[in-house]
Amino acid sequence: MSLNIVVAVKWVPNTQVVNIDPKTGTLIREGIPSIINPHDLNAVELALQLKERYGGTVTAISMAPTSARAGLEFIIGMGVDRAILVTDRVFAGADTLATSYTLSKAIERLKPFDILVFGQETIDSSTAHIGAQTASWLRIPYIYYVTDVEYLNGVVKVKRKLEKRIEVYELPIPCLLVVAMKSNEPRSVKLSYKLKAKMENCIEVWTNNELGLTRECIGLRGSPTRVEKSIATPSVPRKKQKFDGQDVKTAVKWLVDKLVEEGLKIV
Amino acid sequence: MSTAGICPEWDLIIKDEWRGVWIFVETFDGEVNEASLQLLNPGRMIADKIKAKLVGVMLGHNIRHLVREPIYYGADEVIYVDDPALSTYTPEVYAETLISLVRKYKPEIILAAGTLRGREMIPYVANILRAGITADCTDFDVDVNTRDLIMIRPPFGATLLAHIRAPERRPQLSTVRPNVFKLPSRDVSRRGELIEEKVDVPPPRIKLISSEEVKVEEVPIEKAEIIVSGGRGLGSPEGFKLLEKLAELVGGVVAGSRKAVDAGWIPHERQVGQTGKSVKASLYIAVGISGAAQHLFGIREAGIVVAINNDPEAPIFENADYGIVADYREAVPALIEEITNRRSR
Ligand SMILES: Cc1cc2nc3c(=O)[nH]c(=O)nc-3n(C[C@H](O)[C@H](O)[C@H](O)COP(=O)(O)OP(=O)(O)OC[C@H]3O[C@@H](n4cnc5c(N)ncnc54)[C@H](O)[C@@H]3O)c2cc1C
Numbered sequence: 354m355s356l357n358i359v360v361a362v363k364w365v366p367n368t369q370v371v372n373i374d375p376k377t378g379t380l381i382r383e384g385i386p387s388i389i390n391p392h393d394l395n396a397v398e399l400a401l402q403l404k405e406r407y408g409g410t411v412t413a414i415s416m417a418p419t420s421a422r423a424g425l426e427f428i429i430g431m432g433v434d435r436a437i438l439v440t441d442r443v444f445a446g447a448d449t450l451a452t453s454y455t456l457s458k459a460i461e462r463l464k465p466f467d468i469l470v471f472g473q474e475t476i477d478s479s480t481a482h483i484g485a486q487t488a489s490w491l492r493i494p495y496i497y498y499v500t501d502v503e504y505l506n507g508v509v510k511v512k513r514k515l516e517k518r519i520e521v522y523e524l525p526i527p528c529l530l531v532v533a534m535k536s537n538e539p540r541s542v543k544l545s546y547k548l549k550a551k552m553e554n555c556i557e558v559w560t561n562n563e564l565g566l567t568r569e570c571i572g573l574r575g576s577p578t579r580v581e582k583s584i585a586t587p588s589v590p591r592k593k594q595k596f597d598g599q600d601v602k603t604a605v606k607w608l609v610d611k612l613v614e615e616g617l618k619i620v
Numbered sequence: 621m622s623t624a625g626i627c628p629e630w631d632l633i634i635k636d637e638w639r640g641v642w643i644f645v646e647t648f649d650g651e652v653n654e655a656s657l658q659l660l661n662p663g664r665m666i667a668d669k670i671k672a673k674l675v676g677v678m679l680g681h682n683i684r685h686l687v688r689e690p691i692y693y694g695a696d697e698v699i700y701v702d703d704p705a706l707s708t709y710t711p712e713v714y715a716e717t718l719i720s721l722v723r724k725y726k727p728e729i730i731l732a733a734g735t736l737r738g739r740e741m742i743p744y745v746a747n748i749l750r751a752g753i754t755a756d757c758t759d760f761d762v763d764v765n766t767r768d769l770i771m772i773r774p775p776f777g778a779t780l781l782a783h784i785r786a787p788e789r790r791p792q793l794s795t796v797r798p799n800v801f802k803l804p805s806r807d808v809s810r811r812g813e814l815i816e817e818k819v820d821v822p823p824p825r826i827k828l829i830s831s832e833e834v835k836v837e838e839v840p841i842e843k844a845e846i847i848v849s850g851g852r853g854l855g856s857p858e859g860f861k862l863l864e865k866l867a868e869l870v871g872g873v874v875a876g877s878r879k880a881v882d883a884g885w886i887p888h889e890r891q892v893g894q895t896g897k898s899v900k901a902s903l904y905i906a907v908g909i910s911g912a913a914q915h916l917f918g919i920r921e922a923g924i925v926v927a928i929n930n931d932p933e934a935p936i937f938e939n940a941d942y943g944i945v946a947d948y949r950e951a952v953p954a955l956i957e958e959i960t961n962r963r964s965r
C-alpha cells in the first residue's frame with residue numbers, strides 16, 4: 354500500500370504586507386513579495402502526514418509564473434518529493450474555470466493518483482472554487498473543509514466541519530480533499546531537503562508544449578467571466594464625526610455622549 | 621480581445637433559449653436556509669429589470685411543507701425535487717441533481733447562498749455547464765439589453781469594485797455570503813406555482829458515516845447587538861483581551877478583521893467582511909481597523925459605527941459615524957473607565 358498524493362498550491366502576493374495608499378486609495382503594489390498561499394501549507398502538511406502514515410509520494414503542482422519556483426523550493430523544503438510548475442504565457446488571464454481546466458489536464462499526467470489535496474481558498478481571490486472545479490473536470494468525488502483523514506484499503510475516511518456540524522464521510526480513491534483553513538500546524542522547512550532538491554532537480558516545468566491544450570480553452574480566451582471595470586466603492590452614508598485631540602479622556606466623554614444621544618444603552 | 625465561449629469542447633449556448641432567474645434555496649438540516657431567502661431580494665430586482673420569472677429551486681427529502689416559503693418571500697414559482705435519494709447531502713449528488721434541472725429549464729441566472737455547502741457544490745455545477753461563476757458577490761446589476769448579470773465584488777486591492785460578466789455563457793452563477801442582503805418581508809398571502817420535478821438522482825460515490833451537531837457557546841457575531849472588533853492595529857493577542865473587557869462591559873461580543881484572523885488572534889468564525897460574515901449589530905466599534913472595502917462590506921447593515929484608530933487618515937473614519945484618533949491602548953481603557961464611572965454615578 355502506498356499512496357500517490359498530489360497537492361495543489363498557489364503562488365500569491367503576500368496580502369499581509371499589502372498596504373493602501375491613503376491619498377489615492379489604491380493598492381501599493383511595488384515590492385510586494387509573493388508567498389505560497391498560507392492555506393495551501395495546511396494542504397501540504399496533510400499530504401505529508403498521509404505519506405508518513407501510509408507510505409507513497411507527494412507531488413506538488415502549481416500553475417503560476419516562473420517566479421513561483423521559489424515557492425516550490427519552499428514546499429520541497431517541507432518534504433514534498435517532487436514539484437510541477439505549470440507555466441506558460443498562454444495560461445495567463447485565466448478565471449477559475451480555465452485555471453481548473455489547465456490544472457486538471459496537468460494532474461491527469463500524474464495518473465494514477467490516489468488523493469488530491471487542495472487548500473480551502475486563496476488569500477488573493479478567495480473563491481474556494483478550484484477544488485470543486487478540478488474534481489468536476491476529473492470526474493472524481495470530492496469533499497470540502499476536511500480536518501482529519503484516515504486511509505484503509507482504498508477507502509479514505511475524512512472528518513469535516515460545517516457551520517454547526519461535524520461530519521464523517523468515506524470516499525473511494527481517487528478523490529479530492531479540500532483541507533479546512535488552519536486545520537493543522539504546517540511544518541517548517543528543512544535545509545537538507547532543500548539542498549537535496551537542488552541536487553536532484555526535482556522541480557519540473559510544464560508548458561503548453563507538454564499539455565497541448567487548445568488555445569480557445571485556456572487563459573483569458575477559455576474564461577467565461579470578464580472583469581469589466583472597477584468603480585469606486587459606494588459607501589454607506591455615515592456621520593463621519595471625528596474627534597482628533599490630544600486628550601483621550603475628553604475624546605471618550607465626547608464619544609459616550611454621542612452614543613447616549615443615539616439612544617444606545619451602554620451606560 | 622478575443623471572445624470567450626469558443627472552446628470547441630464546450631456545448632454551444634444559444635442565449636435566447638435561457639430565461640429566468642433562479643435562487644437555489646437550501647433546505648439542509650430540515651429547514652429553509654435564511655441566507656438563501658435573502659437572495660430573493662436582489663433576485664426580485666434582477667428579474668423585474670429583465671422581465672423574467674423569479675424561481676426558487678429546492679432539493680431534499682420530506683420538504684413539501686417548506687416549498688411555499690420562497691413564494692412568501694417574493695418568488696413567482698418554486699421548482700422542487702423531493703426524493704429519498706436526497707435525504708443526505710453530498711456535494712456531487714446535489715450538484716448533479718441541480719444540473720439536471722438546469723439543463724431542462726435553462727435559467728439565465730442562478731444565485732446561491734455562500735454557505736459552506738453552497739460554496740462546495742455550486743462551483744461544480746457551474747463547471748459541468750461550462751458556465752461563468754463568481755464568488756462572494758456584494759451587489760448585482762443587470763444589463764437590460766444583453767441580459768448579462770453584472771456581478772459586483774471587491775477585487776484584490778481595497779477601494780475599487782470589479783464588475784464581472786459572463787457575456788457568452790448561460791447560466792450565469794454567483795454565490796453571496798449570508799446577510800449581505802436583507803431578508804424580504806414574509807407575506808403568506810402571496811401565491812405562486814409549485815412544480816414538483818422528478819430527476820434521476822445519481823447514486824452517491826461518497827458515503828456519510830455520521831453527522832453530529834456541535835453546540836456553539838458564544839453568540840455568533842451575525843446575531844450580536846454590539847460588536848467590538850479588532851484589526852491588525854491591535855498588534856498582539858493581548859489587545860483582544862482589552863477588547864473583550866470592553867465587550868463584556870457593554871454586553872457585546874468581539875470580532876475582527878481578516879488581518880486579525882490571519883495573525884491568529886481571533887478565529888475565522890468571527891471575521892467580519894466579504895470573506896467573513898456580515899453583521900447587523902446596532903453598534904459596531906472598529907478598533908485598529910483601517911477600513912478596507914472588503915471589511916466595510918461586512919458592516920453595511922450595521923447601525924452606528926465607531927472607529928478608534930491612531931491614523932487620522934485611515935479610511936475607516938470616512939466610513940464611521942463617530943471616530944476617535946488615538947492609540948487604542950489609551951482610548952479603550954479610558955472608554956471602559958468612562959462607562960464604568962457613569963454607571964456608578
Ligand atoms: C479577496 C479578499 C477578501 C478579503 N476579505 C476580507 C474580509 O472579509 N474582512 C476583512 O477584514 N478583510 C478582508 N480582506 C483584507 C482587506 O483588504 C484588508 O487587508 C484588511 O481588512 C485589513 O485589516 P486591518 O484593518 O485589520 O489591518 P490594516 O489595514 O493593517 O490596518 C490596521 C489599522 O490599525 C491602525 N493602528 C495601528 N496601531 C494602532 C494603535 N496602537 N491604535 C489604534 N489604531 C492603530 C492603523 O492606523 C491601521 O489603520 C480581503 C482581501 C482580499 C484580497
Ligand SMILES: Nc1ncnc2c1ncn2[C@@H]1O[C@H](COP(=O)(O)O)[C@@H](O)[C@H]1O
Nearest residue numbers: 361362415416472474475480481482483
Ligand atoms: N494557480 C493555481 N495552481 C495550483 N493550485 C491552485 C491554483 N489556484 C488555486 N489552487 C488551489 O485551489 C485552492 C482554492 O483556490 P481559490 O479557488 O482560488 O480560492 C487553493 O487553495 C489551491 O490549493
